[in-house]
Amino acid sequence: MKILIVGAGIAGLLMYRELQRQGIEADLIEKQPALNNLGAGICLPGNAMKQLEVLGLKHAILAKAYQVKEVRFETHQRELLAKASLNEGVLASQPFVALTRSDLIEVLADGISQHIQFCRSIVDIRNNNTTQSVCFNDGAVVDYDLIIGADGINSSVRELQFAEPDLTDLEVTHWRFLVDMPSENLEPSYLVGNTDAFMFYPISKQQVYCYGQAANQQINALYSDPKKSMRAVFSHYHPSVVKAIESATVINQGRLRAVMSKEVYNKRCVLIGDALHGCPPSLQQGVAQALSDVLTLSRCLKNAYSIDMALADFKSKRLKQITWVVSESNKIIRLAKLGKSRFGRFIRNSLIRLQGPQNVKAWRKLMTELEANKCN
Template structure:
């Protein structure tokens, strides 16, 4: 078999993971990134057991464990702090690996270690044309232009390559949900991840260290009324009435930076178009309900690299789609279905039924993780 030569576009979680996997297998690759330097957002990230399993296969689990915070339980509560349901993460089938959370910047630092000097920063693909031989690429850095056996878009949710490959499709779906994310110092909190629910509002507190919290909040917002203005003021107005630690957290937040965005997903998963392959959010971005973004990116990277190691490129791409599609489709659907119903929670009857289901079946994400653990 002729050795493969692969171009990876995007040095986020998915692109870095794939570069590491290809490097481990001795497969030639080039990685480019449109930004001039690595630029992860200043928020946190939760990594469920299957993200840790994938990191273990990549040889990074011990380093991640040293730099992250383990969580043991998920709590869903009403806005007044009263518990609706709680579930242990230390019992079967979830105890296959640890659930951890950390700063995104730290995760990037670990993924970058040893490969940063190979990344061509400030570089993009200008055109990519598939043929029977591979993909003919023109790059903004002319030295990288030429023929590759495959091009992998790891460009994230707003992938340019995906939109170029599917010009007639409106590939992204806006869920009409505004969200805010921030990290704060909160000494000796002794908290476990807590989801506080009120109609369409959610305030999530996720510890990423003994003295540090990652917070995520969202609300249904089809008129984009929270697009402008101060995020701190929106958070106060929407969540100031919440109980538990929310008011203390908002006091600690002060004027510190908050990331504001809209929740978006791909309308359907994308795996490949001819010799152009999609991994991570470029192919399967979905709501973060199950916190599967990093796990999916790692699993995509491991799978595609392994298939490239075993097969010629056409077979590798075919096998990548065949192996990944059942799981990816399940994750996207299960992550997005409750989010698509969020508007119905504006009606108190809808919210009451949701809470009854959570009380009976357990936290929504824990239900999903249990399914993934036995799949």
Template sequence: MNASRVLVVGAGIAGLALARALCQRGIIAEVVERATDWQPSGTGLYLPANAVRALHELGIGPAATAHANPIGRQRLLNHRGRLLANIDLDRIWDGVGGCVAIQRAALHESLRQATAEVPVRLGTSVTDLEIGGAPQVTFSDGSTGSYDLVVGADGVHSTIRNLALGGPPATYVGQASWRFVADGFSDITDWTVMLGRGRTFLTVSLGQGVVYCYADLNTNDPATAASEDWRRAFAGFAAPVPLLLDQATEAYFAPIEEMVAPAWTARRVVLIGDAAHASSPNMAQGAAMALEDALVLAEMLTADQPVEQALAGYVQRREARVTWVQEQTHRRDRTRNLPTTLRNLTLRLAAERIFRSNYGPLRDLP
């Protein structure tokens, strides 16, 4: 490979996973992160089996899953707590591996420890980027650098995507969301979603009575939703939602946004993770796609081929897979927004078949 000077912009899951994958192949990238410190996130993640498989390929599977809680079932209920479907995840992911839930901070810490030798400059962002045979980068501290490759791993509102490709901006998909972690619920041991009309409430056990909670509702006005007491929208949901909401005063708010970038590369600049293809979280594939991106890009970059050819190969291998995930998120949204009676009947009769179809292609290696 003729790209030994690699700049990774963003030290989240995608950026550190790529730094780790490159380290495994003898390349030490430089990483910059606009955050000024390593602020631990209080929210959680549900990682389907393809994400866990990717962690093992990165060599951090045991370290990460030591802090994770196995998830063997996904239960779908109506908002009153009546069971619609009970999905056995071993049947969905047979031959791939198990699914887990983990605190986001714990996963991030595992990635940080695995990339301890990688130089990371906190409080540093990219302010200018000149694309060419050796991209020229200007940083927020006034320093500059010349690189063989610049990787935008800087999330759905990517600066690198804007500088290199001129956008586009992320698209709001019509849902506002809140995330928080609650404690003291040892009776919650799995993944359970309650479906109301235009709103959902998800609980995922992180182990030892700690629960990751995710709530969303359909709205054309996310700013108003953010300013009001969102918990009132879930007041009619069955137990344990009312008790969980008592611990939601500091919930993290975010509008759900999607990114369908017309291109992921520009000469020797490439996008990975949410910077390239953010999607609704209803497939729980955000982290999985970022981890897979990192593995595939590192593999292509360390093959005996020019950088531009490696980037083209990366896009070719990844584009259909992430497009599939985005299409499935749209289908899931359409299903959950069916008239209540029809939605409930559909899930009672066909939930496992729908799940098998959703995740089928993701059982294969990326």
């Protein structure tokens, strides 16, 4: 079996490691000249940590990560709406942590970075009866039994091979950055405004991951200056938010989009990670769902009589959960948009007070499913 993994991001590195662990050889290519260590923070709920434990990576992650114990939802002026413990029930079985993206990439790339073929990308894929002929940017043509597209939400594999490659623009701008500030007694806090929100998430004793989003078309004109955009949106927030924005040195800005296609695979090309189910970070499920993809696909490949059977099995096992995660993540974005009116904000905030943090409810469901499946 000759396998090509496209993309050496989080999903691609995980996939390569797991195939290597199973004794399956693969080529791993990355279009950039080096690993992408840019970005801000990564949140890893319990279902991500459970699966990292299966891969033998949990302790390496914990050595670099910061553990949290509670989630809080607050108004834009930091008045408490609801909170939930992460140390009760099924959630208590695994730690909830956060770390910088660069630290996570460092752990995942340890021992395998020398195998990555950098500055290499796919130009075309030709479908044969049992193989896929891949045309690379250097002119080479190589046949593979299976292509795994792990190349992110803007996947070239999805663009080349799938009938519905387009992304859905959720009409929400987002910002991510790290800021140096004491995090003692700070737990993840989600501040909700009108059609905007801001998050504090500690990733060390002296550093906090900040995330902001706004469903406001007027800020499009400010795209060239992320800090100016954030000032325009969050100037009326609590002083701690304003101070964090002013302290930021690098702010990553973008648009929230979602993969709505349910194709999963086409012939012998299969998608994993954000290429398959990229969506808003409402549930912090990017890494967790990539891990589920990796573990499920590797088992399907190991147990099936053929690659075609393995891909069909992979789709049947993963489609229900990834559809739910994307739908639920998008639903939380729609819930945030209720804040356009005073009545809408009242309804939204009342739901938060009554039902508690939506992301914690989702984590309980996902952890319960994971325990039931006994992934280890």
